[in-house]
Structures are given as C-alpha cells and as structure tokens.
Amino acid sequence: MKEILERLEETFGERVTVSAPLGQTVVELPAAEIVSVVTFLKSQGFSMLIDLTAVDRLGREPRFDVVYHLYHLEQKDWLRLKVQVGGEEPTVPSIAHVYASANAAERECYDMFGIRFRGHPDLRRILMPDDWQGHPLRKDYPLTGLNPMPPLVRE
Amino acid sequence: MAGVEDRPILFASVKKLAQWAQSGSLWPAQFGLACCAIEMMATAASRFDLSRFGAEVMRASPRQADVMIVAGRVSHKMAPIVRELYDQMPEPKWVIAMGACASVGGVFNNYAIVQGVDRVIPVDIYVPGCPPTPEGLLEAVIQLQKKIRMGGRPMAPAMPVPEEVAEA
Numbered sequence: 225m226k227e228i229l230e231r232l233e234e235t236f237g238e239r240v241t242v243s244a245p246l247g248q249t250v251v252e253l254p255a256a257e258i259v260s261v262v263t264f265l266k267s268q269g270f271s272m273l274i275d276l277t278a279v280d281r282l283g284r285e286p287r288f289d290v291v292y293h294l295y296h297l298e299q300k301d302w303l304r305l306k307v308q309v310g311g312e313e314p315t316v317p318s319i320a321h322v323y324a325s326a327n328a329a330e331r332e333c334y335d336m337f338g339i340r341f342r343g344h345p346d347l348r349r350i351l352m353p354d355d356w357q358g359h360p361l362r363k364d365y366p367l368t369g370l371n372p373m374p375p376l377v378r379e
Numbered sequence: 380m381a382g383v384e385d386r387p388i389l390f391a392s393v394k395k396l397a398q399w400a401q402s403g404s405l406w407p408a409q410f411g412l413a414c415c416a417i418e419m420m421a422t423a424a425s426r427f428d429l430s431r432f433g434a435e436v437m438r439a440s441p442r443q444a445d446v447m448i449v450a451g452r453v454s455h456k457m458a459p460i461v462r463e464l465y466d467q468m469p470e471p472k473w474v475i476a477m478g479a480c481a482s483v484g485g486v487f488n489n490y491a492i493v494q495g496v497d498r499v500i501p502v503d504i505y506v507p508g509c510p511p512t513p514e515g516l517l518e519a520v521i522q523l524q525k526k527i528r529m530g531g532r533p534m535a536p537a538m539p540v541p542e543e544v545a546e547a
Binding site: 351352356360366367369371374375376377 | 455489490491493497499500501
C-alpha cells in the first residue's frame with residue numbers, strides 16, 4: 225500500500241493529496257485527473273471498484289463530493305478517492321471504461337444526485353421512473369418529492 | 380310445482396348462485412411487493428390454510444385471478460405495473476390492500492412510495508397491520524366473501540348485444 229501511494233505521488237505530484245483520517249487512506253484529486261488516477265491504481269492492483277457515490281454538502285462550493293472506494297484483492301487494502309464538483313450541471317469524467325461496475329453506479333449517482341458522468345455509454349436513470357423530476361438524495365429535495373401524488377381511485 | 384317441497388331441491392336466483400360460487404372460489408393474484416408477502420405465504424401454508432376458505436389457488440398470472448392481494452408498499456415506479464396487471468384481470472374482480480403500506484403508505488411518507496394503492500386501483504378490503512397476521516388476511520378474505528354475497532362491487536356492464544343479433 226505504502227509503495228503504491230509513493231508511486232502515485234511520484235506520478236501525479238501536486239495534483240493528488242494523500243491523507244489518512246481515522247486510519248483510512250483518502251486521496252483527493254481534481255475531477256480532470258480521475259480517469260488517469262484510477263487507471264494507474266488499477267494497474268497497481270486495485271482491481272475492484274467497491275462503491276461509487278456522492279455526498280451533497282449543500283452550502284459549500286463546490287457542492288458535491290464524488291467518492292470512489294477501491295479494493296486491493298492481494299493486499300486486502302482499501303482506498304478512497306474524493307473528487308469535488310459543483311456548478312449548475314456538476315460533471316465528472318466517467319470511469320465506466322476502466323471499471324465495468326462503474327456503469328450502474330454512475331447511473332445511480334446521476335439518478336440520485338444529478339451528477340453527469342461525461343463519456344458514460346448510457347447515462348439514464350436507474351432507480352426512479354424515466355420521467356421523474358429532480359434528484360431525490362440532494363439535500364434541497366423535498367421529502368415527499370416534486371411529482372404530484374395520483375388522486376384516489378373510486379369505482 | 381306441486382310435490383317439489385318434499386324433494387331435495389333448493390331454489391335461488393341465478394345472481395345469488397353466481398355470487399355464492401364466486402365467493403367460495405376466489406383465485407388470488409399474488410402480488411407480494413414486500414414483507415407482507417411473507418405473511419401471505421404463511422396464510423396459504425398448512426398452519427393457517429387459506430384453502431379452508433376456498434381462496435388458496437394463488438395465480439402468478441392476472442388473467443387467471445379474480446382477487447388481487449397487494450401485499451407491500453407500491454413505489455411510483457411500480458404503480459403503472461400494478462394498474463396494468465389489474466386491468467388484465469377478468470371481471471368480476473376485487474382487490475385486498477394488505478398492510479399499512481398498501482393501504483395508506485405506512486411509515487413511508489416519502490417521494491418514492493405511493494400513499495396507498497387506492498391511488499392506482501380501487502380497493503375493496505383494507506387489512507391493517509405491519510405486517511398483518513395471517514389471521515388478519517383470513518379475516519379480509521372472509522369479509523370479501525360476505526361483500527360478494529351481499530352484492531358487493533357491481534360487475535362491469537355487460538357487452539351490448541349487436542343490433543342484428545337482438546333483432547333475430
């Protein structure tokens with residue numbers, strides 16, 4: 225793990241920040257670097273994308289953290305990547321061509337947070353109906369939703 | 380009609396006979412959407428034995444069923460599917476909303492869950508509980524049978540007879 229992180233800092237220099245809060249390794253990086261960093265880490269043995277999700281930090285700018293969890297199957301080690309995005313249409317490059325499992329995860333992240341993944345082969349909603357309004361896991365989304373409740377049926 | 384009284388014959392209107400037959404042979408369309416479905420399975424299994432009330436023939440196809448047991452919370456994404464399956468059931472048909480979620484949304488007062496399946500299809504019997512006990516579902520079946528025998532929900536109007544047939 226230590227060697228991989230050293231090689232990572234050697235390759236990407238100032239663009240990545242490595243820290244270990246609570247003993248969990250976190251790498252923070254700009255959105256533009258995500259594809260090259262995960263490609264590098266996969267070549268170093270982080271062969272499994274465990275999770276890809278986002279955190280809405282409403283009030284902060286940039287507003288969202290996109291979080292990636294990688295797992296090293298031989299060393300049994302975890303790694304977290306964090307990318308900050310914001311703006312009207314928060315956009316990060318897709319890593320679906322690096323990890324196939326990112327395909328569904330990025331669709332869910334788009335569905336729930338409205339984060340666009342540039343280069344994703346099929347960026348559609350995955351959980352909510354196709355005609356759904358809004359992105360439910362955003363902090364400013366009302367609990368009971370924006371879509372009207374259907375009226376009662378009487379026969 | 381003389382002499383009929385002392386023979387083993389009963390008289391009834393066709394309507395009454397049809398209602399009696401319908402109520403004694405309900406074929407449920409199983410619609411397990413969540414944990415209520417576990418209790419629905421228990422109701423049909425040996426301990427509670429739904430077949431004592433003639434409603435044990437759980438059908439996986441709506442076309443072979445006449446009572447839909449909606450067992451669980453209905454999400455907005457599921458709602459059009461529930462409606463389509465209901466529309467595919469032949470008349471006469473009835474609906475049991477099993478449990479708090481199917482009745483009024485239950486604890487899920489949120490964006491994802493329809494607040495009661497009666498916003499999608501008409502409901503005849505609501506069963507309270509989270510989940511209801513098998514006895515609760517049996518009671519619903521018994522109440523539905525009573526409702527059917529009393530006339531219940533009217534059947535859809537009969538197909539109009541084409542004029543050339545009516546005249547002949």
